[in-house]
Amino acid sequence: MIEISLGKLMLLALVALIVLGPEKLPHAARTAGALVRRLRSGWDSVRAEVERELEIEELKRTAREAAAKAEAMQTEMNKAARETREQVSSTVTDVRNEVQSNVAEVKKEITQVDAPKESEHGNA
Template identity: 75%
Template sequence: MIEISLGKLLLLALIALIVLGPEKLPHAARTAGALVRRLRSGWESVRAEVERELEIEELKRTAREAAARAEAMQAEMNKTARETREQVAATATEVRDGIAHVQQELAEADATKDTPHGN
């Protein structure tokens, strides 16, 4: 804010006394005090509003970053789930093929056992 030294304040008071005179000076001082209070109050209000807006923007930025991290984690989980499903499907295919192979070997063994050996 504005810095006013004691010397400058006394000079302003002397000029005000000369210009306004002793009758009008107390009223002018009260008016000036009220004006300064309103200016300070307005300034504090504006400062508080700016701080709130900055906090809101910070919260929005943090929320956007959290959402981006959540989306990245979701994509990673989807990728892992897809890879797992593919591995399970491949394993299931191998197991089915293995079962079919074993069944075929058993059928061949049964067929060999049923045929006479001496013919």
Template identity: 70%
Template structure:
């Protein structure tokens, strides 16, 4: 920006006094002040508008990145579910938990599995809201 020292300001005031005369100088100074205020206000509004547009663009960029991450996570989840489903099962079928080969099926394990199955079956039969 233009730097105006006190000496330059005094020199400008002296030149303005000589050129305009003492009668017109106060009116000219007021007009110059109004003009400078309008320029400053206009510049501030333009700068604020540019900053708002930059913020909007940043938000849009972040939203696109978040959408891309969500799509990637969804694709990964779909791929994992596809790998877990049996090959002949329909796409809407629930994924069955497999018993690890290293874990022997004992009576307590079979009872627990039966209980879970019975609970899941009874949960399906009872309508939501429990009447």
């Protein structure tokens, strides 16, 4: 704000008294006081509005940053889920192949065990 020293204020009051006279001075002082109050109120209002706008911008920036982090985390989660599905699918395929191989071996062994029995029954 404007800084007015006591000496300058006294000089201003003396000039106002001389220019306006003692009759109009109180009315002019009230008018000047009202004007200063309105200016100060307006200034405070503008300052409060600017502070609110700055807070809103800060909140928007924070929200954008949070959204970007959430999106990055979602991308990471999707990648991890995809990799896990691929690993599970690969493991299932490996297990299925192993089981089929074991089943084929067991069938072969059963066939070999049953073959001598059939030849014994056929000879008898």
